[in-house]
Amino acid sequence: MNIGEVAQKSGLPAKTIRYYEGIGLIRPLRDTNGYRAFRDRDLHKLTFLARARALGFSMNDCRALLTLYEDTGRASAHVKEIAGAHLHRIDEKVAQLQSLRATLAHLVDACAGDDRPDCPILEDLGGTADQSAG
Amino acid sequence: MNIGEVAQKSGLPAKTIRYYEGIGLIRPLRDTNGYRAFRDRDLHKLTFLARARALGFSMNDCRALLTLYEDTGRASAHVKEIAGAHLHRIDEKVAQLQSLRATLAHLVDACAGDDRPDCPILEDLGGTADQSAG
DNA sequence: CCTTGACCTTCCAGCCACGGGAACCCTTAT
DNA sequence: ATAAGGGTTCCCGTGGCTGGAAGGTCAAGG
Known part of the structure; x- marks a missing residue:
């Protein structure tokens, strides 16, 4: 998936997704042409972030929640x-x-x-x- | 009055007062040594701003309200x-x-x-x- | 092959309303 | 002379993006 598709599915602007990668919340792969290649896992995380932000959680909280989300032993x-x-x-x-x-x-x-x-x-x-x- | 005294009387930090001057909300005079010289009028305006901000008004609203405050024909x-x-x-x-x-x-x-x-x-x-x- | 247009990339600037801190000047007291 | 405690300007950082410039990539059409 390219960023546009992920943006549409997650409801987040592409700019925001790039920003989230910049601050280390997601780590999408890269195609040979340099385009970001998002997996389902990335999309899930972005959707998670979108909902957490919609509930007013700070980015710090979001980061912590995302870590817990991915830690099945939490x-x-x-x-x-x-x-x-x-x-x-x-x-x-x-x-x-x-x-x-x-x-x-x-x-x-x-x-x-x-x-x-x-x-x-x-x-x-x-x-x-x-x-x-x- | 120097900025410290005005800060204490208005309840605003000196930094904020300088900022308000910077965006044109107040125009204190200057002493020969370069210090800001605040008149009572400036203090009134700063107190006004402090209360308006405390009521949650945006800076835009504050600017408009301050203009009205000074316009006795409003x-x-x-x-x-x-x-x-x-x-x-x-x-x-x-x-x-x-x-x-x-x-x-x-x-x-x-x-x-x-x-x-x-x-x-x-x-x-x-x-x-x-x-x-x- | 070339163009058009939509998509993607990076990087830089700006937003609001300040706050922190550096580097320096002025005043007063000792 | 010096030290403390004012004051000054200037620039950077905050949070969480958003806008825009300048350019690379891809699919479709002539």
Whole structure:
């Protein structure tokens, strides 16, 4: 398989596949003409990576997961630890975003949104209502 | 005021303040010795930027908001539009993260997390249970 | 044989919003 | 004179790609 076919099947752009080879995640063979020659195994790994990335795992996590994926003697605890840590980070991110959202929603709600200059949003960002820029 | 004092008062690292000057968000004066000389106005703008960034606004949004902040003849509708769009993006991001979270939580929950190799997480990422790498 | 066009190759630059660190200058205190 | 603690510019690195230039390869058509 050439890179185009693998790109289509894995859903990853060819550029990304080359990048993944560059950072050592896959090692496709080479044809005599210099073209990359992907085996099924490479395609599986790329598909794996595409899904892991879609779940938001970092490249570091992906690398670790891929190693575990290929190690049939792995302990599932190791996998679960990585995924659990990622889950935790997602929870933190969601909490942070929701906190932001609450503040922002409050401000947006308080803003008239008309042609007058008075704006609680800018007042809040500026610190106090008095120092309205200079 | 020198950059250190402004950094402390605004809560922004000196590096970030120099960067903001570099991209044209502030224009501090210069002392004869080459040091940046910040006025109150600069400090207000930096504080404004720090809060806007803390609310997750992009630098583009910050630039626009800062312009509005300094334009005493602005229409609050313009501010509200920017903030509303940002709120919308946050909502989208939260929804996406929660969707990810649900998938991931399901997988983590299904994984025994012991010393055996069987792992629903890897099986899901790999596509099917049969092609357990090669 | 030549061309066209789609495919492939490598390499370099850029993205965002900074952070680290080098190499150097200015000020103040001793 | 020196040391500490400011400040300055400049360049590189981050993550995870993406775009583009410049060129090699292959299959089809005239």
